[in-house]
Amino acid sequence: MARKNEEVVLLVVGGSTGFVSAQEVYSHARESGSPIGLATVYRVLKSLVDAGKVELTFDDQGQARYCARGETHHHHATCRQCGRTIEFDDPDVERWAGAYAERIGFVEVRHVIEISGVCHTCASSH
């Protein structure tokens, strides 16, 4: 028997390094031999998001992008000049975000924390 659709989608999403669009999931799944349809890709992604197995965000153009949950949570500090990026997961700021959300009574909380600046290398060379 062929692989189940949910399994196929999870493999594609989980096998990608970052976030992927539904169209990309569809393409990759088809390339891997699955006869899955686009509608089913959306259906499965929705159920996976509802089940908490996949995370959903929207990019700069409002397009949905998905990523497997369970990859380690982290944020980025990016140099605006050379593009160098440092990934970090700072317990202090995570604690702060959780505490703040609780203080204002929000549930199902997410946060976006991005740092940008000029790195030491770029700053000391001109």
Add this chain to the structure above:
Amino acid sequence: MARKNEEVVLLVVGGSTGFVSAQEVYSHARESGSPIGLATVYRVLKSLVDAGKVELTFDDQGQARYCARGETHHHHATCRQCGRTIEFDDPDVERWAGAYAERIGFVEVRHVIEISGVCHTCASSH
């Protein structure tokens, strides 16, 4: 002479408590007597976002929502269901951001910190 379109859009966006959609901006502008078209609403919103006068985010369904950016530095906690927005400027997280940037040797640091969730009102009503 009639009010300029940019002025009209800014008035509507600035006069709303939280984030508003482009369609809402359009409706409110027309209700207030402006003959502005929907296309111009989108155009003006885009230029205002590019100019940094208006902030753009996307709600749970990927729909664009806009909010006037104030003069003072602050962040937002936004309800993903009703769009209600709480502005905050928490010294703790500002201190954390500064300290973290210093630790990694970044200068000219900026940060993006956004909290989203479901507010108490939305969470307790269905």
Add this chain to the structure above:
DNA sequence: AGCGTATATGAGAATGATTATCATTGTCAA
């Protein structure tokens, strides 16, 4: 196996927010 019913699937149509097009109008300096 054979039958009945419920659920899952995929192709294609429909939806709806956003963007592009384009004819028209406003602006303004010469």
Add this chain to the structure above:
DNA sequence: TTGACAATGATAATCATTCTCATATACGCT
């Protein structure tokens, strides 16, 4: 006033996402 050029609004086009529906599949029962 004229002409060049930017701004506007109605409408069409785009495109990600959702809906529809005919078909396929799974499962329980005899």
